[in-house]
Amino acid sequence: MPDLIGNLGLGFATALTPMNLALCFLGCLVGTLIGVLPGVGPIATIAMLLPLTFKVEPTGALIMLAGIYYGAQYGGSTTAILINVPGEATAVVTCLDGHAMARKGQAGIALGIAALGSFFAGTVATLVIAAIGAPLTRLALLFGPAEYFGLMVLGLGLAIVLARGSVLKAIIMVLSGLLLSTVGTDLETGQERLTLGIADLSDGIDFAVLAMGVFGIAEILRNLENPEARAVVRGAIGRLLPSAADLRKAFGPIVRATGLGSVLGILPGNGAVLAPFASYTLEKKLARDPSRFGKGAIEGVAGPEAANNAGAQTAFIPLLTLGIPPNAVMALMVGAMTIHGVIPGPQVMTKSPTLFWGMVASMWIGNLMLLVINLPLIGLWVRLLKVPYRLMFTIILLFCCIGIYSINNNPWDVYFTAFFGLAGYLLIKFGLEPAPMLLGFVLGRLMEEKLRQALALSEGSFMTFVQRPVSAALLMIAAAIIVIAVLPAVRRGREEAFRE
Amino acid sequence: MNRFVAVLAAASALFATAAIAQNYPTRPVTIIVPFAAGGPTDIIARIVGEYFSKALGQQFIVENTAGAGGTTGITRGAQAKPDGYTIMMGHMGTHGAAPALYPNLKYDPTKDFEPIGLVAGTPILIVARKDFPAADLKAFVARLKDPSAKVKQAHAGVGSVSFTSCTLLSSQVGAKSIVAAYRGTGPALNDLVGGQVDYMCDQIVNLVEQVKGGNVKAYAIATAQRSPALPDVPTTKEAGLPEYQVSAWNALFAPKGTPKEIVAKLNETLVKALDDEATRKRLLDLGSVIPDKAGRSPQALAELVKSEVARWTPILKAYGAAGQ
Numbered sequence: 001m002p003d004l005i006g007n008l009g010l011g012f013a014t015a016l017t018p019m020n021l022a023l024c025f026l027g028c029l030v031g032t033l034i035g036v037l038p039g040v041g042p043i044a045t046i047a048m049l050l051p052l053t054f055k056v057e058p059t060g061a062l063i064m065l066a067g068i069y070y071g072a073q074y075g076g077s078t079t080a081i082l083i084n085v086p087g088e089a090t091a092v093v094t095c096l097d098g099h100a101m102a103r104k105g106q107a108g109i110a111l112g113i114a115a116l117g118s119f120f121a122g123t124v125a126t127l128v129i130a131a132i133g134a135p136l137t138r139l140a141l142l143f144g145p146a147e148y149f150g151l152m153v154l155g156l157g158l159a160i161v162l163a164r165g166s167v168l169k170a171i172i173m174v175l176s177g178l179l180l181s182t183v184g185t186d187l188e189t190g191q192e193r194l195t196l197g198i199a200d201l202s203d204g205i206d207f208a209v210l211a212m213g214v215f216g217i218a219e220i221l222r223n224l225e226n227p228e229a230r231a232v233v234r235g236a237i238g239r240l241l242p243s244a245a246d247l248r249k250a251f252g253p254i255v256r257a258t259g260l261g262s263v264l265g266i267l268p269g270n271g272a273v274l275a276p277f278a279s280y281t282l283e284k285k286l287a288r289d290p291s292r293f294g295k296g297a298i299e300g301v302a303g304p305e306a307a308n309n310a311g312a313q314t315a316f317i318p319l320l321t322l323g324i325p326p327n328a329v330m331a332l333m334v335g336a337m338t339i340h341g342v343i344p345g346p347q348v349m350t351k352s353p354t355l356f357w358g359m360v361a362s363m364w365i366g367n368l369m370l371l372v373i374n375l376p377l378i379g380l381w382v383r384l385l386k387v388p389y390r391l392m393f394t395i396i397l398l399f400c401c402i403g404i405y406s407i408n409n410n411p412w413d414v415y416f417t418a419f420f421g422l423a424g425y426l427l428i429k430f431g432l433e434p435a436p437m438l439l440g441f442v443l444g445r446l447m448e449e450k451l452r453q454a455l456a457l458s459e460g461s462f463m464t465f466v467q468r469p470v471s472a473a474l475l476m477i478a479a480a481i482i483v484i485a486v487l488p489a490v491r492r493g494r495e496e497a498f499r500e
Numbered sequence: 501m502n503r504f505v506a507v508l509a510a511a512s513a514l515f516a517t518a519a520i521a522q523n524y525p526t527r528p529v530t531i532i533v534p535f536a537a538g539g540p541t542d543i544i545a546r547i548v549g550e551y552f553s554k555a556l557g558q559q560f561i562v563e564n565t566a567g568a569g570g571t572t573g574i575t576r577g578a579q580a581k582p583d584g585y586t587i588m589m590g591h592m593g594t595h596g597a598a599p600a601l602y603p604n605l606k607y608d609p610t611k612d613f614e615p616i617g618l619v620a621g622t623p624i625l626i627v628a629r630k631d632f633p634a635a636d637l638k639a640f641v642a643r644l645k646d647p648s649a650k651v652k653q654a655h656a657g658v659g660s661v662s663f664t665s666c667t668l669l670s671s672q673v674g675a676k677s678i679v680a681a682y683r684g685t686g687p688a689l690n691d692l693v694g695g696q697v698d699y700m701c702d703q704i705v706n707l708v709e710q711v712k713g714g715n716v717k718a719y720a721i722a723t724a725q726r727s728p729a730l731p732d733v734p735t736t737k738e739a740g741l742p743e744y745q746v747s748a749w750n751a752l753f754a755p756k757g758t759p760k761e762i763v764a765k766l767n768e769t770l771v772k773a774l775d776d777e778a779t780r781k782r783l784l785d786l787g788s789v790i791p792d793k794a795g796r797s798p799q800a801l802a803e804l805v806k807s808e809v810a811r812w813t814p815i816l817k818a819y820g821a822a823g824q
Binding site: 046047050051054141142143144145185186187188189190199200202203318322323324325326328330331332333334335336338339341343344345346347348408409410445449452453456457459 | 547564566658659682684689690696697710714785
């Protein structure tokens with residue numbers, strides 16, 4: 001414990017120098033502003049702003065990049081709430097109730113609770129990193145391909161529970177998501193699958209392309225068909241900040257989600273992506289009236305946002321303690337560190353303690369700054385919703401196109417987004433929900449990869465999933481979740497059948 | 501009279517191109533990097549690009565166009581206007597292995613480019629989990645050849661450097677490994693450190709800190725000389741496998757038809773960059789090998805591309821036949 005305090009002291013001493021403080025603020029601010037552009041997620045933001053940090057010494061540069069990362073995460077949830085465009089996989093869940101709240105005139109409350117929940121989660125996650133980061137890494141390493149596969153199956157179970165309406169429709173959407181995730185080059189043989197001979201599909205469909213299409217563009221199409229509903233906010237804009245009652249309602253979900261997010265974020269291989277989905281499912285199951293979910297339940301914003309931020313933060317653990325990036329954003333951070341002459345590895349903590357602890361301390365400072373930046377901005381964002389829709393949707397479309405193009409500098413991505421926009425519109429018309437499809441899509445890739453790795457390593461024996469205790473336990477929980485989700489539907493179906 | 505006009509025209513044309521080359525560059529130049537930002541090739545491009553920006557007085561901007569093992573970006577580069585304002589960072593995969601891996605490749609590495617020069621080689625390291633039961637490379641290779649040992653290899657996906665370089669190793673020693681494919685070096689390395697798989701081959705920059713930290717052990721480095729970044733790791737020649745020589749090289753190319761003067765100017769700048777103290781140090785810190793004077797010319801790069809295509813094609817085609 002004295003060690004921890006000494007180390008954190010060193011960290012704060014490093015992070016609180018005027019230069020580093022300024023860099024942290026700059027990173028958070030720029031990250032927020034760019035992250036608010038629809039479609040520009042953390043990866044694109046960091047990649048674009050990487051050259052800005054060349055002139056700065058490594059610790060400061062990394063503090064700034066980390067600031068851009070959280071800032072862009074925050075910005076991503078802002079677009080999810082205001083215009084139903086998730087900046088990245090983890091903001092999909094925020095769309096569900098966050099945008100519903102915005103439509104009810106509660107955009108300010110949704111944004112406020114997202115910021116406060118994230119701040120709380122960020123604070124706890126920083127402490128987790130500082131106190132038990134290193135031992136946790138060793139635990140996470142026990143997770144092999146078979147265990148991941150079990151976790152992903154569990155995730156798909158969550159996707160079914162996530163659905164508002166019929167379980168059958170949810171299963172259809174999850175399966176379509178899985179199918180879409182198999183488009184692209186086969187990892188083991190290098191053969192192209194389901195690419196229809198289009199070269200630009202050979203790396204598969206980008207998440208942002210799919211998400212922006214089925215959420216953002218489809219939303220615009222739906223708004224345009226109905227002249228009365230053109231304004232995002234029909235009624236008066238209510239309070240700008242959450243009330244004490246709101247906070248009380250959101251507190252439990254935030255605490256639970258912080259725990260979930262912290263644990264899932266540590267798992268290498270992007271376990272963090274599951275965190276918001278898991279939190280949403282948990283809150284929906286715990287709620288006295290689950291039917292409010294999807295129609296603007298504050299718990300459905302508070303929980304997932306806290307889980308998202310906790311996961312985003314603890315995802316730094318494998319990078320800082322092992323030097324191995326758990327996801328694409330962290331891989332970019334590795335690159336940035338390397339450019340600055342710090343090659344991340346297991347020794348960063350002992351070899352450059354000021355860098356390591358400085359970054360940990362700056363995470364907390366960054367979270368505080370984001371709160372300070374974002375709370376006043378809420379008024380501005382909410383006022384943006386009053387812009388006439390004929391101006392608003394053209395601007396959203398324009399920025400969507402820019403954002404999508406900037407991911408790979410590829411015009412085809414923009415065409416694909418337009419295509420998925422139309423597809424998403426049809427889904428709305430058929431009453432099918434896109435959220436389970438996106439979760440299926442995100443998990444599908446990892447799931448296939450882990451399944452095949454596990455089978456390759458076990459030489460084709462499926463027993464590997466049952467013999468390894470962790471994977472067996474995860475698969476059993478998944479089975480239980482699916483049974484719980486499906487049974488009431490089956491019973492209801494039979495009751496209806498009997499009535500007739 | 502006619503002859504006079506012709507001479508005049510020729511002279512003015514010559515003067516014009518000379519002037520273009522002399523003033524070049526008058527606006528920012530794009531370096532297409534066919535991989536994601538933050539990867540080894542991207543880092544090398546950014547380090548060299550920074551020197552170019554300073555030396556030539558115009559920004560050299562890195563544009564990451566990732567996809568299909570780097571061939572998406574290189575295809576775009578090959579089709580760009582050959583005016584010297586779009587150049588690209590090719591590498592062992594895009595200009596060596598690609599013709600064997602991508603049957604529909606839209607460019608020919610040996611014909612569709614003006615080579616500018618080799619920038620840096622990144623040596624390949626053979627590493628195993630830290631408790632793998634083999635003391636040195638010889639013992640390790642002996643286990644690879646033994647089907648009952650069931651040694652497990654990880655690679656970062658077909659077409660990646662770790663895939664091509666380990667496929668070369670397998671074909672040279674006749675390895676009977678079990679192979680697991682990952683999406684990228686990070687996840688593969690993670691499972692190697694966690695002991696889920698036994699070994700992999702990859703670029704030194706991705707592995708150097710893991711070796712130093714004792715998370716994995718290195719059997720050999722596939723270059724002629726030891727690396728200053730890991731002086732204790734023997735070369736493949738010292739360790740008894742001299743035929744295994746492989747390096748993930750990175751080199752600058754311009755689209756076919758770029759004026760000779762501009763290519764010459766870029767090459768001249770590259771040669772200077774590789775002698776520049778600060779640039780050199782940053783490249784060496786990554787574990788890169790900087791080519792000697794003779795290796796930096798456009799001709800040397802053209803030769804390298806030809807020999808690499810000839811070398812990889814049969815090895816990778818054989819893998820494809822076995823894999824199907």
